[in-house]
Amino acid sequence: MQALTLPLPSGDTWTRAEFEALPEDLPARVSLIHGELVVSPRPRPIHQRIARRLATRIEDTAPAAWQVDTDVDVLLDDDENEPVEIAPDIVVYSADHDPYERPIPAELVTLVAEVVSPSTKRKDRRTHPELYAEAEIRHYWRVETDQTAPAFAIYTYELDDATGRYVSTGIHHDRIAFTSPFDLDIPLKDVRGR
Template identity: 40%
Template sequence: MTAEAATRNTEAPSSLPHWAFPPPQGYVAEDLDHIPGLPAHTQLIDGSLVFARPQQRFHHDVIFGLHRALADAAPDPLQVCQEMTVKLAPMQRPEPDLIVLGPEAPSDEGVSCYQAEDVILAVEVVSPDSVVRDRKRKPTLYAEAGIPHFWRIEEAGGRPVVYVYEIDPATGVYVGTGIHHDRLKLTLPFDLDIDLTTLYTA
């Protein structure tokens, strides 16, 4: 069922738009491009719409600082993007906080969604309302889609802590390769050295 059909056929209270209630079989990734009035940064996870809540200062500052640091370190032709959805499967279209795109990823202005094979790194900054999704569900989906690198960032003592994962090709699941508190120095997916203490000051 398309988003338009769901809008026509689903009963909903007048205070809520019809699309707030998924059709019985769930939405598919392409529906996000056609649902009228959909709030910005809406994600699709397991066929259901997930709406963004207002950002906290930690979340905003860490994403902003890390985006700049990754863009400075990433070699050409890799691209760093934020606030872009990624189609992982027919009913999975999450929006990572940051992604690093490989050399074959499209770069034209009309792109509204990337494919899993375009992404070499997905980054999630955990918010109070996204703990379960960012710790469990999203990493599982990213690994199943074959995204080779995943970082999860959490606040501890007013500072960002980066949990780094790499996919194990034998099992298809992420394996933790390090927990970084003050400094993030890696050689994969490319050489970088980031002072984490500069990303956020409480």
């Protein structure tokens, strides 16, 4: 197995330019959180399958004003010393954004979803939702698989303007139906199936 070798940042923390200069074909997922480089293992096939299937169903119902992608960089905080750039499992963002450009600015994102894996439980349940809320992304979905919870479920949240935190809008086992950010009705049997 080949060792992962990354360049060192020019200062105490990583800049956005240094982060974005990293090769796209790294053998691990890499995020930038408050100027710190965070390296995670690549997800298991079942994780990717669930994310892909859910993204496809969201995309099938999304109006033309929105586009849906998986594992793409979202710029949550452009702070010069402590930038935050993460690639959620699913991103629903404005069709005004050029899909050839990265990262996607948070203000163009309406929904992010994370599929929880054994190695990402803490990030997907605590750290990332706080960062998404701080960036004022309106909707957050957390997909709990049978690897990480007693049963497959999608936990949905919406940003509360008064507190700046997410509030629960439901737990979905068989079907997910919403009118915001747009009308969607997705049976979950085909998303979670092997």
